[in-house]
Amino acid sequence: AQSVTQLDSHVSVSEGTPVLLRCNYSSSYSPSLFWYVQHPNKGLQLLLKYTSAATLVKGINGFEAEFKKSETSFHLTKPSAHMSDAAEYFCVVSPPSTPLVFGKGTRLSVIA
């Protein structure tokens, strides 16, 4: 069975400081992994994806994530937070040809 654990339900950072959103996964197969972002009253937007190519994945808006198989982790990072980054972030695992499995989400707050 596949599952995703987002270790923090809420993360608060100051503008200009680094962001770290943690995600651990469990999968019987070689999964694809995604980070989606959801701004208030908006749909789910893909930030980045890992599909068994490079383990360090760069996404939009300066975000990146590193796939670490030994740690079963796919943490999302950004060197410097911006006010517009405040949103809900979802880590998602997708085994081959099956529906997405979402984590519970991490709400990111950015303080001016």
Next chain:
Amino acid sequence: EPEVTQTPSHQVTQMGQEVILRCVPISNHLYFYWYRQILGQKVEFLVSFYNNEISEKSEIFDDQFSVERPDGSNFTLKIRSTKLEDSAMYFCASRQGLAKTYEQYFGPGTRLTVT
């Protein structure tokens, strides 16, 4: 950039009533999905649809739910007799193919409130 659209953005209905949530997937996509997110909980898979039939469904997707692609562009989710616990945000998604390179594109969601 093409996008998935959903209507209405918010639907309020009384318990026991039927509701139809509508989605227009991206035009060259072949795989369609419905997910839901109950307030404060994770996004959950409901059903996937390909070639005019359900390809997979979760245990949430019971006989009260049905999906349809009536006209080649719309993709609908019908709940026959709504219950209070159906109150949630419902997301439609579409995907061009099943290969790893193809991601799912999500619509903005329909917030369903059952009173």
